Amino acid sequence: MTAGPTRAWTSLLARYGLAVASVAGALACGLLAQSQGLHNVEFPPFLIAVSATVWYAGPGSGILAVGLAILSYDYFFLEPRYTLYIHPSDRPLFVVFIAFVGMIAWFSSRRRRIEQALRQARDELERDVAVRTQQASLLDLTHDTIFVRDMNDVITYWNRGAEELYGWTAAQAIGQRSPELLRTVFPLPIDEIRAELLRTDRWEGELDRTKAGGTVVAVASRWSLRRDEQARPVAILETNNDITERRRREQEIQRLNSDLAKRTTELQGTNKELEAFAYSISHDLRAPLRHMVGYTELLQKHAAALLDDKNRRYLRLILEAAKRMGTLIDDLLAFSRIGRVETRTSAVSLDALVKEALHELRPETEGRRLAWTVAKLPDVYGDRSMLKLALVNLMSNAVKFTRTRPDAEVEIGRADGGDDETVVFVRDNGVGFDMQYADKLFGVFQRLHPTGEFEGTGIGLATVQRIIHRHGGRVWADGVVDRGATFYFSLPRSWWEPKS
Amino acid sequence: MTELGRILMVEDDPNDVELTLTALAEYNLANEVVVTRDGAEALDYLYCRGSFATRTSENPAVLLLDLKLPKVDGLQVLQQIKSDEKLRMIPVVVLTSSHEEKDMVASYRLGVNAYVVKPVDFHEFVNAIKELGIFWAVINQPPPGSVPKRDLT
Numbered sequence: 001m002t003a004g005p006t007r008a009w010t011s012l013l014a015r016y017g018l019a020v021a022s023v024a025g026a027l028a029c030g031l032l033a034q035s036q037g038l039h040n041v042e043f044p045p046f047l048i049a050v051s052a053t054v055w056y057a058g059p060g061s062g063i064l065a066v067g068l069a070i071l072s073y074d075y076f077f078l079e080p081r082y083t084l085y086i087h088p089s090d091r092p093l094f095v096v097f098i099a100f101v102g103m104i105a106w107f108s109s110r111r112r113r114i115e116q117a118l119r120q121a122r123d124e125l126e127r128d129v130a131v132r133t134q135q136a137s138l139l140d141l142t143h144d145t146i147f148v149r150d151m152n153d154v155i156t157y158w159n160r161g162a163e164e165l166y167g168w169t170a171a172q173a174i175g176q177r178s179p180e181l182l183r184t185v186f187p188l189p190i191d192e193i194r195a196e197l198l199r200t201d202r203w204e205g206e207l208d209r210t211k212a213g214g215t216v217v218a219v220a221s222r223w224s225l226r227r228d229e230q231a232r233p234v235a236i237l238e239t240n241n242d243i244t245e246r247r248r249r250e251q252e253i254q255r256l257n258s259d260l261a262k263r264t265t266e267l268q269g270t271n272k273e274l275e276a277f278a279y280s281i282s283h284d285l286r287a288p289l290r291h292m293v294g295y296t297e298l299l300q301k302h303a304a305a306l307l308d309d310k311n312r313r314y315l316r317l318i319l320e321a322a323k324r325m326g327t328l329i330d331d332l333l334a335f336s337r338i339g340r341v342e343t344r345t346s347a348v349s350l351d352a353l354v355k356e357a358l359h360e361l362r363p364e365t366e367g368r369r370l371a372w373t374v375a376k377l378p379d380v381y382g383d384r385s386m387l388k389l390a391l392v393n394l395m396s397n398a399v400k401f402t403r404t405r406p407d408a409e410v411e412i413g414r415a416d417g418g419d420d421e422t423v424v425f426v427r428d429n430g431v432g433f434d435m436q437y438a439d440k441l442f443g444v445f446q447r448l449h450p451t452g453e454f455e456g457t458g459i460g461l462a463t464v465q466r467i468i469h470r471h472g473g474r475v476w477a478d479g480v481v482d483r484g485a486t487f488y489f490s491l492p493r494s495w496w497e498p499k500s
Numbered sequence: 501m502t503e504l505g506r507i508l509m510v511e512d513d514p515n516d517v518e519l520t521l522t523a524l525a526e527y528n529l530a531n532e533v534v535v536t537r538d539g540a541e542a543l544d545y546l547y548c549r550g551s552f553a554t555r556t557s558e559n560p561a562v563l564l565l566d567l568k569l570p571k572v573d574g575l576q577v578l579q580q581i582k583s584d585e586k587l588r589m590i591p592v593v594v595l596t597s598s599h600e601e602k603d604m605v606a607s608y609r610l611g612v613n614a615y616v617v618k619p620v621d622f623h624e625f626v627n628a629i630k631e632l633g634i635f636w637a638v639i640n641q642p643p644p645g646s647v648p649k650r651d652l653t
Contacts, residue, residue, distance in 0.1 A: 326620035
């Protein structure tokens with residue numbers, strides 16, 4: 001705060017001091033000349049002193065110097081001496097003196113103005129250079145590849161990103177022609193690219209180039225054309241991105257896609273074969289079975305009188321076996337259909353499905369003491385008929401395996417499935433199973449009880465598993481021999497939750 | 501007085517033919533049954549050509565049609581009948597082993613009058629044949645141009 005005013009005062013003092021000192025010097029010279037007997041040489045020293053003051057110290061101290069010079073010259077050297085009287089004949093001298101000083105002052109101020117303008121221009125130039133230097137070094141900082149070439153493709157600028165990508169240093173690259181240095185492979189004839197560049201001032205495309213080390217690199221390249229004031233093209237700025245990895249991934253995806261398409265066709269073929277197979281089972285396997293049963297029954301009817309009990313029993317066993325095979329074929333067909341038929345998804349109320357299943361199971365539960373406990377169940381998204389089949393199978397299993405219980409209990413409820421799943425269980429107090437065989441429960445034709453004890457084909461739980469798997473869920477079971485079993489199935493929540 | 505219309509059965513399996521005829525015979529419905537062994541023969545009968553060129557031109561009261569047949573299959577026969585102005589009025593009952601939904605859908609789409617899956621159990625089979633025979637050959641009034649009903653004696 002004090003430095004500014006102090007310097008101003010010092011400068012003021014110096015300027016006015018210069019005025020006083022230079023006039024005093026001129027006076028001393030005049031007096032010295034006079035004492036040596038030299039006359040009429042007193043005026044020039046004053047002129048020089050005042051001019052010097054005006055030139056170096058500005059108009060303020062110049063005015064002071066002029067005043068002091070006139071007073072000293074008039075007092076010491078003009079007749080009558082030692083008075084401040086000015087003889088009228090001397091007045092033109094003072095007028096000339098003042099005019100001369102004025103002229104000097106004018107020159108001085110012009111010089112200052114020019115000097116100042118020059119200084120300003122220099123400062124601006126310096127700032128400009130600093131900014132441009134900084135910008136150029138920023139371009140060098142980026143890892144993106146940027147280089148400039150003239151209209152003959154000779155490289156004139158090469159940034160650090162270009163060095164990193166292509167392996168050539170700026171010193172090696174600048175002055176070389178880029179198509180030769182980088183062994184560029186263009187996607188189109190170069191004339192077409194040039195034509196587009198000149199028409200639109202830009203071009204974008206993918207190029208193959210070779211690095212200093214010899215490896216080929218794929219780049220996405222963007223060109224911008226620079227023109228001079230007369231709109232003549234002078235240079236091309238090119239930025240590059242390495243897309244080798246991206247292109248490799250694209251090719252990989254393409255390969256995987258075609259593999260997938262092939263696999264899909266194969267699967268479709270297999271599916272068709274399976275369908276034909278199932279159709280043939282449905283039709284051709286059932287027909288001979290029907291004939292066996294038909295003729296056996298006819299035999300039973302016509303020959304019953306001729307046969308003894310043993311032979312009648314044989315006929316009965318043939319019939320039972322054939323009918324059992326019929327049931328097996330039907331169940332197996334239903335099971336295979338789950339895999340082949342397309343699911344038709346919609347919002348499904350599990351409550352309604354349980355109600356329908358209970359109705360269907362009524363013939364099996366008639367005359368039995370069986371208590372159902374059914375909790376409120378959620379709505380899910382899925383194939384209604386398939387989910388119903390799963391529920392009917394689980395519930396009829398519970399009915400079947402509680403048959404030996406005087407007071408059978410079956411509970412249907414909802415278990416905690418976290419945020420991701422809806423879990424439903426069917427629990428009974430029936431004969432249960434040994435957890436050791438839990439993994440066999442859901443296999444086709446797997447049975448944990450002899451046919452004589454509990455009838456069945458061993459396809460029911462496999463069907464349940466297949467249905468739930470097709471819905472993206474899981475099935476599992478808990479059980480203790482003679483203490484009942486619990487069967488769980490889950491459905492992924494995100495899959496059925498209504499979209500808002 | 502009960503009258504019986506003519507039944508045309510199209511069935512390639514001799515066992516099925518025999519069992520069906522036995523079932524119909526139990527209820528005295530077998531007299532007016534004509535059996536053809538494949539789709540081509542069935543069409544020959546309906547159009548009175550080939551070995552049936554000399555028969556009278558009336559239509560049967562009902563057609564019992566198997567789906568899986570040699571030469572011309574059941575669905576093709578059905579399509580031919582339902583697209584022919586003179587034959588389309590014949591009631592057609594598909595009698596098949598096939599449980600396949602697509603067969604059922606295809607049959608109904610072509611305008612079948614009934615679709616029956618042959619049960620494995622012989623009792624059920626006999627019952628189904630009996631009811632079919634009684635309904636279509638006795639109870640149902642066949643469309644004009646059918647073989648006149650005969651006395652059931």
